[in-house]
Amino acid sequence: MYRYDALDQAFLEQRVAEFRDQTRRFLAGSLSEEEFKALRLRNGLYIQRHAPMLRIAIPYGLLSTRQLRALAAITRRYDRGIGHVTTRQNLQLNWPQLPEVPDILAELAEVQMHAIQTSGNCVRNVTSDHLAGVAPDEIEDPRPYCELIRQWATLHPEFTYLPRKFKIAVSGSSADRALIQAHDIGLRIRDNAGGPLGFEVWVGGGLGRQPILAQRVREFLPAEELFAYLEAVLRVYNRLGRRDNIHKARIKILVKTLGIERMRELIEQEWRSGREHSPRLSPEQLARVRAHFEPPPYETRPDIDPTRGREAPFLAWYRYNTRAHRVSGYRAVFVSLKAHGRNPGDITAGQMEAVADLAEELSFGEVRTTHDQNLVLADVPQTELYRLWLRLRELELATANIGTLTDMIACPGLDFCSLANAGTLSVARAIQARFDDLDYLYDLGPIELKMSGCMNACGHHHIGHIGILGVDKHGEEWYQITLGGAGSGRAALGEVIGPSVPQAQVAATLERIVEVYRDERADGEYFIDTVRRIGIEPFKERVYATDLAAA
């Protein structure tokens, strides 16, 4: 992974010192609430329902064990011993104290971590494929480009006060596990028939209250033009993006208003005018960063069948929580943060330390966070899987539900977030309880359930096969359900099935939905494909046919 040099480290320490000074001025009353807000957000700090929330950047989801241990220590010292993995691969702390935040940032800086630009109207943490570097279908490892974009975007003088937040994702595989169409800019690495690689560029995606999928703005961008093209897009957006209405300020609205053709013209024109003034991505620069992402020293190992002679629960875990690896004898392992009875994405300090130990022992000392709020140990020898499973099981990190209904995404909701209209955590618990039978979950097959506590859509509900959106109805928490969304493959936005349901009936409603699928599915057909084939009507009919008893 990328290791800081003296320049990166100097920059980061200067950033911490700056924020320490800004916090001091705010607490002394010499910096206004409004101005401090702009500054603290760009350092990851929100003021929430109960306390501040600090969103720590995990660039493209990659962590060393040293960093993970530091996060555990910080979580224990400054919070309540629990962290929350977000849908943008970051880690949130829900209980830090404002005067201590500069100390937290200083401790993060010691392990080359920060919270820079994890919030605010600026270029956010760059996200990527959690199987980068190990996926068999990969064209090229996207992480060097992510790191280069991270550096380019960090305190970019021109683009740190944009109309609204700006999210970039990079995918390097044929299967898109980075959800590029849900991003302001999505970059897809393209093979160039043996020539130098480049990117397919998508622009104008975003969820939130007006969900829109990104459109392709350029078929092929030579890699050396990466920064020049990004600057062209950002410059057009910074000039023309709306600033009069926060709900219309994302680039997706600009693209929608102008149309993709006009947007493309403006970007290309700006690119031509500005490219000689923008940095070029030089081969030296790329080589320097790429050297940080060399594959670990894999041993020569044959592929084996690790399930032979093992018990059924291990077989299930192997099937659901591990993935193929490009190197023989290895496997990528999901560490499920979706244990039934726990908040999706939460991880305790003790679990962080234990995972760090395991990663050191079994996976070359690296851990990844995923956008669906789990962890990945990407390089585990197949011979060690059983031992790893036993250890993860003791840690309650081996729930064999990855890709199933209870591997759901949920934002923190009303329990923590001051934007939320409704709780998500209690609903998640009710769903986990109702779908606690793993065999039933396996019978339902892959289903992506995504839940947000408000229309800002941090839980990505629009692109869930099943989406749940919390709404406030006369002071009560109700939930609107959508079907047919998808973030990758054939990306699509879900369709609302009908009137919202009260909190107590969400789990029962889901059960009706999946029962329709069980009745209607063709042989071996997945949930999303059934929904696409038969449409939402049959689901709607069944869900609203008779009154639901409370769960």
Next chain:
Amino acid sequence: MRRILRQREWVIDHWRYPGEPASQTDDLVVPLAELHAQPGQSLRRGGKLGVRLTPADDPEQLRADLPRLSLVAVEFPNFSDGRGFTQATVLRRLGFAGEVRAVGAGVKRDLLLLMARCGCDAFDLAEGEDPQSALQALGRYSVAYQKAEPLPAVERVRFGA
């Protein structure tokens, strides 16, 4: 008497802003609309000529005017409207070598370095902002990740480019 921070010096400013009384020989800043309404007349003045952009103005519109301008004032009204950063960048890209002055309530120490790195070389500090702290803030960082005058860019240090 207005003082501004110019080239890191706390100096008396002789320019007259729109609405301020000015003689024929004073250096005068006019709004963009006025500049474009009376192109010839403005040129006949004795003093130097400057223009003030609002955040919505497109600096490309100044392309033809730049040779007769000694100053362009770019507005930063608060800590959220960052269009001025792009305006300053584009002005320098167009080859403007005169003064690019940051004006407005957002011209405070926390944003000065970003402004400077986009090409602003003069700062009409917001009310109550003290020049000493502003100067310190300009010196807070030793490197930047982008092409970043007055700071050395990380890539240049790394590769000597």
